[in-house]
Amino acid sequence: MPYTFLLVTSLTILLAVLLSLYRVVAGPSIIDRIIGVNVVGTKTIAVIVLTGYLFDRVEFFIDIAFLYALINFIGTLAFSRYFEQKGVENS
């Protein structure tokens, strides 16, 4: 796959990450922030795999991406269960 194509793809996803960070910063409630962080994490997995193709080290970066997917899932689940019981007021 051409280098320029991979670079443009990664930069487009990073622009989408920037758009999602707006929701993390300005979200009205804490749940909006959690879903923003979840979206950023899912996009980061794609960026990590594409970075592996850019640097020609795919088999290392894929393991990092798998670990990142695992941590993203566990973190989102923990945060949502915590705020489900604690309540979203005054937070």
Add this chain to the structure above:
Amino acid sequence: MTGAMTILAQLLVCAGIFFLFMGAVGLVRFPDFYTRMHAASKCDTLGSLLLLVGLATYQGFDLASAKLLAIAVFIFFTSPTAAHAIARAAYTNRLPLWTRGEHE
């Protein structure tokens, strides 16, 4: 043969980044938590699935493409689960719904 596979892989990756970008736009633009949830979770799942399958198509048939498909299957199962947990937290805490004529 390899040229056709590369073109197919590039088309899949382009579809993936289209869905990822539209999910981000929906996350910014929609007025309500539940509609934002609708945009973000579905577009994220489909977009990263298409992108990873496209990269696996480009890779061919080896260990790296098997790992890419494993990540795709993992995201296919965990992303709706995380979305369900978040929506359950919002529904339990009675987050307000959007009504017509109200901006943001």
